[in-house]
Amino acid sequence: MPPNASQGSTSGPTMILGVIGADCHAVGNRILELAFREAGLNVVNLGVMVSQEEFIAAAIETRAAAIVVSSLYGHGEMDCRGFREKCVEAGLGGILLYVGGNLVVGKADFAGVEAKFRAMGFDRVFGPGSGPEHGIAALKDDLRARGVAFG
């Protein structure tokens, strides 16, 4: 497990949480950690300013079922590019990849943003106004579809 990550003790499926790139928005990350943990997941939280490489390394090490990426500061589009490809290279081709927050620069039509990140290989995309509950509900569905239940 990466040295600075905080981890809970639940026995549910493991997920990696973090804020990507040079993004320092810490508040939402803190709340997401708590919420996912309360929902029964084993959350490995890498905090803010996490690189793609750090996400992937943590996922390999902990055999995580999902990587949940936040991006608030607007550079999400640049920071997330090639993430899925890197996962595939690292042998994590099938891992669930979620992203949420204020993903692009400016107030954007969400449908366009969603399409953009779906095309990059993210399984689920969440825009401003989506809270942890939306991510949790989706994760329940998606993991159940893969035969994993939690919570």
Added chain:
Amino acid sequence: MPPNASQGSTSGPTMILGVIGADCHAVGNRILELAFREAGLNVVNLGVMVSQEEFIAAAIETRAAAIVVSSLYGHGEMDCRGFREKCVEAGLGGILLYVGGNLVVGKADFAGVEAKFRAMGFDRVFGPGSGPEHGIAALKDDLRARGVAFG
């Protein structure tokens, strides 16, 4: 002169002022009266709730050069219909006819409103945000074009 009208003592061209229909908005009317008078016009102010007939009778009686109609409450479209025709019938075919205020129900595209009232025979149409200064400037131009100067 109509019994209830208030009239100034300036020697400039005469204009009739009033708020048409069942409209009771009195504040703008009071300010318009003062402003037009200061600009050098002989203002006959009929106040609020004035019918087309009252406007025309006052104009005939005082040989007015212009009728300045306000409508704030939204029924302007219904109240102003046929005004020019009535003027023509009364032998005032050439009189300047201005209208201003919140002329229709709702926040409307001004160009459309202007076209509507121009089609009804109003020489000038003023929307929300236009103050007395706009009316005065227009009146100066239009009266000068007819060989009458004031102010």
Added chain:
Amino acid sequence: MDLASGRIPIDAFMKERPAVLAAWPTGREVERLEDGFACQAAVPEAKRFAAALDRADAAGESLVQPRAGVCLVDEHIKLLRQLEAQGGADLLPTTIDSYTRQNRYAEAAAGIEESKATGRSLLNGFPAVNHGVEACRRVTAAVGRPVQVRHGTPDARLLAEITLAGGFTAYEGGGISYNIPYAKNVPLDRSIAWWQYCDRLVGLYAENGVVVNREPFGPLTGTMVPPCISNAVAVIEALLAAEQGVRSISVGYGQCGNLYQDVAAVQSLRGLCRTYLERFGWGDVRLSTVFHQWMGGFPTDEAQAFAVISWGTVAAAFSRATKIISKTPHEASGIPTAEANVAGLKTTRQVLCMFREQQDIASAEVERERAQIDRETSLLIETALRLGEGSIAAGAVRAFQAGALDVPFAPSRAARGAVMPVRDLHGAVRFFDFGGLPFDEGIKDFHRRAVSERARAERRQPSFQMVTDDIYAVSKGRLVGKPR
């Protein structure tokens, strides 16, 4: 019907009634008063206006109500539902169009026809008399919140008959407040007598077990009305209503702009109204207060309009009014769309919820303003009562005749129109001209000092130009009008 001194005897009321109902064909629909009582009795508690106000008052909460009304019934229902569902309005309005307000039902009928033909509302409100009782019942049944009739009608007798029988549980207006700002040639004794009829009708409903809320229209001309004037009128109308048997009264106030004066004005209004009701033996009438967000000219820019709406809500929140009437970002332009109205509601709610929990403004300024308003308002009310020689109604009429009651910028000939307000250095509304108001020298000096303090600061003489600057000020982005 003549100006009554005291409660209208039931037989006099019943004698008057047929002529009222005969004014328009739909009057026939309400001949049997019992039908109205039955309709009202069937309205569930949650949709009773008076009950909602009582609950809010007890909980120390403020309810939010927009203004809204369009010409056609289905469109009007759709509009109210949007305000309820999307805007979260606690209380709903039905604003009546201007032809109906002047009893010009034929013109209203033409407006209805043309609105149907063109598919857009040509009337600036809902013509309830023309639509009739069944349409009103459809409206009040279609929504989940209490609905009030809001208008501006000097002779609102037929409108009251039809809308009360139609299930509306609150009725705005009054013999002074719906004449002086809304009419030109209606004598005050006429409008007061007509409103005695309306109040008596509401009293009859109360006698029959259904309490309909009544609300004198607080802001009057909405344009720098000094608090003592609007509060005096509100108290007098509350007394007139209670006299006819009204059991639930909301007294309103239109924001003047200075926070301390506004908070003090609402406090004074509630306090004095309660005192006078008790004095006349109507201490058991349910009383609540209404705060109207800025009623004068708005800025056309919507971002600025949102600021004005928020600013009004701050004052409303600190004044602890029971109800807030919200404005919209379209105010300066025209009757708002449903969306603009929803936006106004949301802004209002947000400010309200962010301020409501905060401590009262317990500053010396509020105390001072309140004492001043108490003193001035009492003087106006006492003078009117004295002139009435036992009749509150006659007192009001005579006070206006004498100029001892007066409203600035009033279109009505029934007001002398000699008083003139102006702002002081801090934006509080003071008197520039007292007209015939019966103020003592102490009061007059207070105002003169305030006005000359401002004049000195602006290096100009107090003049009507200053008043004009003030009238424009808010729409141009200020509170106190500055020299050009």
Added chain:
Amino acid sequence: MDLASGRIPIDAFMKERPAVLAAWPTGREVERLEDGFACQAAVPEAKRFAAALDRADAAGESLVQPRAGVCLVDEHIKLLRQLEAQGGADLLPTTIDSYTRQNRYAEAAAGIEESKATGRSLLNGFPAVNHGVEACRRVTAAVGRPVQVRHGTPDARLLAEITLAGGFTAYEGGGISYNIPYAKNVPLDRSIAWWQYCDRLVGLYAENGVVVNREPFGPLTGTMVPPCISNAVAVIEALLAAEQGVRSISVGYGQCGNLYQDVAAVQSLRGLCRTYLERFGWGDVRLSTVFHQWMGGFPTDEAQAFAVISWGTVAAAFSRATKIISKTPHEASGIPTAEANVAGLKTTRQVLCMFREQQDIASAEVERERAQIDRETSLLIETALRLGEGSIAAGAVRAFQAGALDVPFAPSRAARGAVMPVRDLHGAVRFFDFGGLPFDEGIKDFHRRAVSERARAERRQPSFQMVTDDIYAVSKGRLVGKPR
């Protein structure tokens, strides 16, 4: 460069400088410091930030400044011109992008290329280092108002060199306030040393006749930061700046939400900062204050956002801050368009002008809050000074190490992150967890009582859930988070 105790000797500064400039090719453009002095000396008085603040402070007025920055130079100029002409901004910003803030100039370069290629700004700000000195001069010359660099950069030395030489007359940030909320792994002694460099640079400009304004970033993490914490950091950074020769300092505060606490916090900030500057012999430094409208999560609904902007302006107006930083209706969604930014400015101006003339809120609540904030803040500052044993900078570092200074929700490992704020019944921000703050029992009791009063009212135990509810509250339309 090491953490200096006292002013950095000029030769040490000059020795450090080449490495700073070598970090990116554009560093070469600023090798001759005299060019920067000359550029600044040519900036007319009307466009000097410090002078504008002094004028406003003397006149008792508040200036309004938005945040704004886009990737490409021409687009950025167009944006600033719009904010000036349409928004009427008194002061202009240039917000720097996040790659530049992390000294990731290569990534910023990629962002510039892609922005050019796609025609939309892919960066969340203006990459001034990459654009270089001439571009900065084009920006500052293109507008009629003073322009400030606003960022969030732990190592802002090269950015300072380039933007100061580029004619920007104010520079935001500080060794604590631009590290703790903005970074994760930067040691505090590093960032403070880097900012000593920046302050020394500004001091050099001052020695050469041009006063550049410096502004510690007041709001820190923007999320329920108790006033004593942000004020203590602001005062310490002001002292650090003055120590390096800075002549004009603006200390800032991010709105907490309770009007009385906000007004008291700004008063306390100004008072204490003045006191400490005098104590250290820098009493002649020009001091002004900054009020940040709500810095936490905004509602996504724009009507509600306008309410939050207005609410912040009310508090700003009553706090008599010299400068207000305005937000926009797009806050919750993304970097605002120019239009949204203009709308925020207009709302702010309208509220400001309507409240500014009104009397101060001179209530007992403000007095009480101010005494409390004074006491807590002094304690924090005194502890840091004591730990520094004569070095303010070392004191700050040691205080954070010891947890005697701490910031809630900070991403940085340099803060212990043990303090936890929560709102009281009236929405004032109190402590739920004191972490390692050196508070006496009197102070602790005050907070414990406030928190348990709220807990009782909400019938629940004080818990982190309460904090979470508070964090969401404003974005969900309240001030105090209610139990779900």
